[in-house]
Amino acid sequence: MPDSPSNLEPALQVENLHKRFGELHILKGVSLSVAHGERVALLGSNGSGKSTLLRSSLRLIEPDEGEVRVLGKSVRGLSFRKLRAVRSSVGFIFQKHNLVPRLSALSNVIHGTQGRSGCPGSWFQMFASQKTRQDALDCLSEVALEHVAGRYVHNLSGGQSQRVAIARALMQNPEMIFADEPVASLDPEAGLQVMELLSRLATQKKISLLFTTHHLEHALQYSDRVIGLIKGKIELSEQTKDLSLSDLRGFYE
Amino acid sequence: MSSQPASLPPRISMPHPVHTVLYLIIIAFAVTSLRGAGISFDDLSDGFPEMLRLIDEMFPPDYSRLERIGGLLLETFQMAFAGTLIGVLVSFPLAAFASRRTAPHVIVYHATRGLISLFRTIPDLVWALFFVATVGIGPFAGTLTLAVDTIGFCGRFFAEAMEETDKGPQEALTALGASRAGIFFSYIVPASMPSFVNTSLFSLEKAVRSSVVLGLVGAGGIGVELKVSMDLFQYAEASMIIISIFALVLIVEQISSAIRKRILDA
Ligand SMILES: Nc1ncnc2c1ncn2[C@@H]1O[C@H](COP(=O)(O)OP(=O)(O)O)[C@@H](O)[C@H]1O
Ligand SMILES: [Mg+2]
Numbered sequence: 249m250p251d252s253p254s255n256l257e258p259a260l261q262v263e264n265l266h267k268r269f270g271e272l273h274i275l276k277g278v279s280l281s282v283a284h285g286e287r288v289a290l291l292g293s294n295g296s297g298k299s300t301l302l303r304s305s306l307r308l309i310e311p312d313e314g315e316v317r318v319l320g321k322s323v324r325g326l327s328f329r330k331l332r333a334v335r336s337s338v339g340f341i342f343q344k345h346n347l348v349p350r351l352s353a354l355s356n357v358i359h360g361t362q363g364r365s366g367c368p369g370s371w372f373q374m375f376a377s378q379k380t381r382q383d384a385l386d387c388l389s390e391v392a393l394e395h396v397a398g399r400y401v402h403n404l405s406g407g408q409s410q411r412v413a414i415a416r417a418l419m420q421n422p423e424m425i426f427a428d429e430p431v432a433s434l435d436p437e438a439g440l441q442v443m444e445l446l447s448r449l450a451t452q453k454k455i456s457l458l459f460t461t462h463h464l465e466h467a468l469q470y471s472d473r474v475i476g477l478i479k480g481k482i483e484l485s486e487q488t489k490d491l492s493l494s495d496l497r498g499f500y501e
Numbered sequence: 502m503s504s505q506p507a508s509l510p511p512r513i514s515m516p517h518p519v520h521t522v523l524y525l526i527i528i529a530f531a532v533t534s535l536r537g538a539g540i541s542f543d544d545l546s547d548g549f550p551e552m553l554r555l556i557d558e559m560f561p562p563d564y565s566r567l568e569r570i571g572g573l574l575l576e577t578f579q580m581a582f583a584g585t586l587i588g589v590l591v592s593f594p595l596a597a598f599a600s601r602r603t604a605p606h607v608i609v610y611h612a613t614r615g616l617i618s619l620f621r622t623i624p625d626l627v628w629a630l631f632f633v634a635t636v637g638i639g640p641f642a643g644t645l646t647l648a649v650d651t652i653g654f655c656g657r658f659f660a661e662a663m664e665e666t667d668k669g670p671q672e673a674l675t676a677l678g679a680s681r682a683g684i685f686f687s688y689i690v691p692a693s694m695p696s697f698v699n700t701s702l703f704s705l706e707k708a709v710r711s712s713v714v715l716g717l718v719g720a721g722g723i724g725v726e727l728k729v730s731m732d733l734f735q736y737a738e739a740s741m742i743i744i745s746i747f748a749l750v751l752i753v754e755q756i757s758s759a760i761r762k763r764i765l766d767a
Contacts, residue, residue, distance in 0.1 A: 342673060
């Protein structure tokens with residue numbers, strides 16, 4: 249992305265975010281920001297509210313209180329159509345790849361255009377324009393999977409599937425990617441490959457990256473800053489270069 | 502290791518007193534049903550030679566009207582096929598409204614569910630009588646009956662297939678900005694497709710079996726021919742009809758299970 253006035257604003261700005269599930273107060277006034285092109289690792293034990301925070305940022309869950317600005321736009325009170333426009337420029341990688349089974353890898357990557365277009369050309373590769381199909385193939389080569397373009401995704405390995413999900417996110421031309429424990433269901437080697445890939449793409453394409461993880465080494469190696477969440481409150485925010493593994497271990501105690 | 506030795510459970514545990522009472526009620530009802538159903542061993546033993554005579558007269562089957570019967574058999578199958586096809590096509594949008602995952606509003610959901618249940622709970626012979634009375638005697642009444650029957654069956658199972666799809670891909674597509682229609686066509690439909698095909702094939706088999714009976718009330722097909730043969734004591738011809746029905750049902754079931762296998766293995 250070239251420098252533009254909107255780049256003066258952070259890619260993600262969360263202010264005083266609250267979320268309750270019934271009696272449970274999960275997010276208790278969270279504020280944080282992710283700068284353009286910055287890679288941020290979000291740490292926190294299970295149940296501390298990391299997934300809730302990421303989902304609330306795109307209103308996949310409705311937050312109760314607080315402000316979220318994504319790429320300079322406040323998401324609060326947006327109409328569904330405008331919300332779709334904001335979502336279309338943000339990639340979201342889940343712990344599970346969440347690909348559509350019984351469709352080819354190419355069709356799944358083409359799904360990345362659905363935020364911009366509502367026509368059948370964004371549903372199945374057979375209806376897509378030649379340019380869209382070529383773009384999707386290019387996204388697959390970014391994740392080194394151009395050779396599986398025609399394969400059904402339910403026949404791919406876990407690591408390959410997660411990389412197809414990343415290609416689907418790239419198809420959005422995202423300015424930012426959220427990744428919620430993207431490697432938690434992968435074996436160590438595939439997990440490393442996926443983290444490496446996410447981090448390299450973020451750096452090369454100046455995509456902001458906010459990822460959650462339980463691998464402290466991943467947090468140290470692939471982030472510019474580490475944020476720590478404890479029981480719904482931010483308790484740590486440090487430049488990664490100033491942190492050591494034992495600092496991070498200490499944070500969990 | 503636990504300090505207490507584990508004890509074996511008893512071989513038979515006595516049922517709870519409430520259950521005992523329920524069992525007794527069921528047994529009592531079963532006994533009265535046997536009486537209410539008019540079961541009579543005298544009638545059975547009187548009728549037995551009659552059955553043997555009838556079966557004896559059925560053989561050898563009378564092949565002389567094979568051509569006419571073949572035509573009726575084709576009509577029967579066409580009724581079943583057209584009825585299933587119409588039913589499946591109508592079931593598809595109905596199911597989208599009748600599935601919690603895709604219904605646009607909870608009122609629409611309940612209304613569509615109710616309609617589908619109504620189609621299902623009224624027996625097909627009642628529908629056939631209704632359509633014969635309204636559109637007249639003939640295969641069209643049968644086709645409509647089978648379409649309604651199919652909607653009752655497929656509408657429900659299509660909706661359930663959609664509800665059983667994994668929430669993950671739906672959330673992922675929502676997160677990247679997909680519209681509701683986009684999610685429906687690009688995810689819910691392909692993910693439920695094996696189930697759709699399976700249910701539709703079952704529905705076709707079911708329709709072929711019911712289409713035979715529909716003729717008895719004048720809703721087209723071969724059923725009426727069978728009834729006439731029986732009424733005129735043309736047992737050799739009746740047996741020919743029964744054998745051809747049997748062949749039709751068997752062929753349809755074989756083909757449908759072959760298709761099912763290919764699709765589900767893909
Ligand atoms: N939809 C929901 N309804 C009720 N409780 C929820 C829901 N989603 C999450 N929670 C609860 O919120 C807490 C935080 O969950 P989550 O954000 O997934 O934590 P993390 O991702 O840090 O492990 C958990 O205790 C979880 O049970
Ligand atoms: Mg989580």
